[in-house]
Amino acid sequence: MFALFGQGTGAGWLFDADFDDLVRGAVVRFAIPWPAWLGGEGRLEATGRIISVSPGRRIVMAHETPWRGRVVCTLTPDGGGTRVRVVAEIDDSGLAWLLTRYGLEPPDQAAESGTHRIGLLVSLSGSASVFAAASENLARMAVEEANAEGGVRGSPLRLLVADDATSARAGAVQMRRLVRAGCRAVFTNVTSATFDAIEPVARKSGVLLIHTPVNEGGRGGHGLLRLGERPAAQLSLAVPYLMRDSGGRRWYLTGNDYVWPRASNRQARRIIAAAGGTVAGERYAAIGTRRFDRLLEGIERSGADLVVSTFVGADEAVFERAFHAAGLRSRVRTLSLALDEATREHIGDAAATGLYSAFGYYQQLPTPGNRAFLARYRRHYGRLAPPVSSISESVYEAVHLYVAAARRTRDGEPAMIGKELPGTSLEVPRGRIRVARPDLLEQHMHLVRAVPGGFAREASTESPCSLA
Known part of the structure; x- marks a missing residue:
C-alpha cells in the first residue's frame, strides 16, 4: 500500500496524490472529492507539501491550497492486509474558505473600530493557485511588519483574504464581499480575466484596487493601479x-x-x-x-x-x-x-x-536585501514554506507601497492614498522600485x-x- 502512494491508482488512494519524489519538501498535487454543484466536476484540485516520511509506515503533508492544514497518513499491518488511517486537519482560514464557497459569510466580517481593513483577492483554487500560498504568506508578513511600525496613522492593518477560484465570475462575487467587509483597498494577484471583472466593482465602490502581478497594462488612475512586469x-x-x-x-x-x-x-x-x-x-x-x-x-x-x-x-x-x-x-x-x-x-x-x-x-537574486527578506520569510513560515517568486513578492511590496503612501495622507481615505502612490519609491527585495504612473512600476528586469x-x-x- 505504501508503494502505491502517488502512483496514479485513483482517488480511492489518498485523493489521487501526485508528486515527483517522495522526499521531504516535495510538492504534492491532490484531487479531492468535491460536490459537482460547487464547481470542479466532482473534484477539487489542491496542493500540499511533504513534511516527513517514515518508509512503509507514515506520511505527513502540509496542505497549502485552497486551505491550510495538515494531512497525516498512517499505515499498519492488519492480518493479511494493511489498515490505512488518514487524519486531515483544517485551520480557521480554511473553515472560512469553505463557508464562503458554500455561499455563507465567514464569521470575521464585522469591522472592528480603529482598524484599517485591506483585502487580498488571490487564486486559492483553480489553475492559478500554484503561487497563491506564498502570496498570502507575504501579504500577512507585510501587514505584520507595517503594524510593528505603527500601522497607518496609529490604526493597525487588518487583512481579509478571498479566493477568485481562477474564475472571473467568482472574482467579482468575492470583490463585492471584500467591499462589504469594509476594505479600503484590495490587492489582487489574479489573472487579467478576473481583473476585468472586478475593476467595475472597485470603481463603483470607491475602493482602491492594486493589481500586482505581471499583466498587460491598460487602464489606470488614482483609484486603480496596475503594477507588475509588462x-x-x-x-x-x-x-x-x-x-x-x-x-x-x-x-x-x-x-x-x-x-x-x-x-x-x-x-x-x-x-x-x-x-x-x-x-x-x-x-x-x-x-x-x-x-x-x-x-x-x-x-x-x-x-x-x-x-x-x-x-x-x-x-x-x-x-x-x-x-x-x-x-x-x-x-x-x-x-x-x-x-x-x-x-x-x-x-x-x-x-x-x-x-x-x-x-x-x-x-536567487544575489543581494543583501533579498537574503535578509528570505531569512525573515523562513522565520515566519518555516524552511519548507512555498517558494517566493516575483508574482508573490509583488504583493509584499505593494502592501508596503500602500502603507508608505497612506502615512502621507491626513485621513487614510482610498482616493487620497491613490493620489499619493504615483511617485512613491521604495527599497524592496527586488531593489529600488518607483511607481512611475498608476499603470507603470519602474524596476530592473532579469532574464x-x-x-x-x-x-x-x-x-x-x-x-x-x-x-x-
Missing part, C-alpha cells in the same frame, strides 16, 4: 538574447485564451519582427486545459526553434511537462512569461530545466534560466525598465 519589458530583454544564443529565428506563440496572453503575443510579434525573426504559428487553449497533444503536434510541424508560452499556473506546469515528455525540450527553447518559482516547482526539475523567463525578481532547484540569471537590464 510583456514589452520581458520580451525586449529575452527575445534578442535567445535568438542570438540559440541561432533560432522561428517562433511559436501559445498560451491561455484570455486578455493577457493575447496582448503579450501581440507585443511578441512586434519584438520578434524587430529582432529579425518570424512567427511560425499561434494557438490558445482555455484555462483548465489538461491535454496538449494537438498543440504539441502543431509546434513540431511548424518547424519552430523557439516558443513563447503564456500559460499560467497549473496549465503551464501541465504544458511544460507534456512538452518535455514529447522530446521537444532538447531542440526547442521556451520563454515562459509566467514561469515563477512555484510553477517551476510543479513542473519538476527534469521537465523545467532549460526553460527561460523574465521577471523583476527571482528567489533567468530554470535549473534544478531554482533559476540562474542570464542577463539583466542596466537601468530600471519603463517599457509599458
Whole structure:
C-alpha cells in the first residue's frame, strides 16, 4: 500500500496524490472529492507539501491550497492486509474558505473600530493557485511588519483574504464581499480575466484596487493601479538574447485564451519582427486545459526553434511537462512569461530545466536585501514554506507601497492614498522600485534560466525598465 502512494491508482488512494519524489519538501498535487454543484466536476484540485516520511509506515503533508492544514497518513499491518488511517486537519482560514464557497459569510466580517481593513483577492483554487500560498504568506508578513511600525496613522492593518477560484465570475462575487467587509483597498494577484471583472466593482465602490502581478497594462488612475512586469519589458530583454544564443529565428506563440496572453503575443510579434525573426504559428487553449497533444503536434510541424508560452499556473506546469515528455525540450527553447518559482516547482526539475523567463525578481537574486527578506520569510513560515517568486513578492511590496503612501495622507481615505502612490519609491527585495504612473512600476528586469532547484540569471537590464 505504501508503494502505491502517488502512483496514479485513483482517488480511492489518498485523493489521487501526485508528486515527483517522495522526499521531504516535495510538492504534492491532490484531487479531492468535491460536490459537482460547487464547481470542479466532482473534484477539487489542491496542493500540499511533504513534511516527513517514515518508509512503509507514515506520511505527513502540509496542505497549502485552497486551505491550510495538515494531512497525516498512517499505515499498519492488519492480518493479511494493511489498515490505512488518514487524519486531515483544517485551520480557521480554511473553515472560512469553505463557508464562503458554500455561499455563507465567514464569521470575521464585522469591522472592528480603529482598524484599517485591506483585502487580498488571490487564486486559492483553480489553475492559478500554484503561487497563491506564498502570496498570502507575504501579504500577512507585510501587514505584520507595517503594524510593528505603527500601522497607518496609529490604526493597525487588518487583512481579509478571498479566493477568485481562477474564475472571473467568482472574482467579482468575492470583490463585492471584500467591499462589504469594509476594505479600503484590495490587492489582487489574479489573472487579467478576473481583473476585468472586478475593476467595475472597485470603481463603483470607491475602493482602491492594486493589481500586482505581471499583466498587460491598460487602464489606470488614482483609484486603480496596475503594477507588475509588462510583456514589452520581458520580451525586449529575452527575445534578442535567445535568438542570438540559440541561432533560432522561428517562433511559436501559445498560451491561455484570455486578455493577457493575447496582448503579450501581440507585443511578441512586434519584438520578434524587430529582432529579425518570424512567427511560425499561434494557438490558445482555455484555462483548465489538461491535454496538449494537438498543440504539441502543431509546434513540431511548424518547424519552430523557439516558443513563447503564456500559460499560467497549473496549465503551464501541465504544458511544460507534456512538452518535455514529447522530446521537444532538447531542440526547442521556451520563454515562459509566467514561469515563477512555484510553477517551476510543479513542473519538476527534469521537465523545467532549460526553460527561460523574465521577471523583476527571482528567489536567487544575489543581494543583501533579498537574503535578509528570505531569512525573515523562513522565520515566519518555516524552511519548507512555498517558494517566493516575483508574482508573490509583488504583493509584499505593494502592501508596503500602500502603507508608505497612506502615512502621507491626513485621513487614510482610498482616493487620497491613490493620489499619493504615483511617485512613491521604495527599497524592496527586488531593489529600488518607483511607481512611475498608476499603470507603470519602474524596476530592473532579469532574464533567468530554470535549473534544478531554482533559476540562474542570464542577463539583466542596466537601468530600471519603463517599457509599458
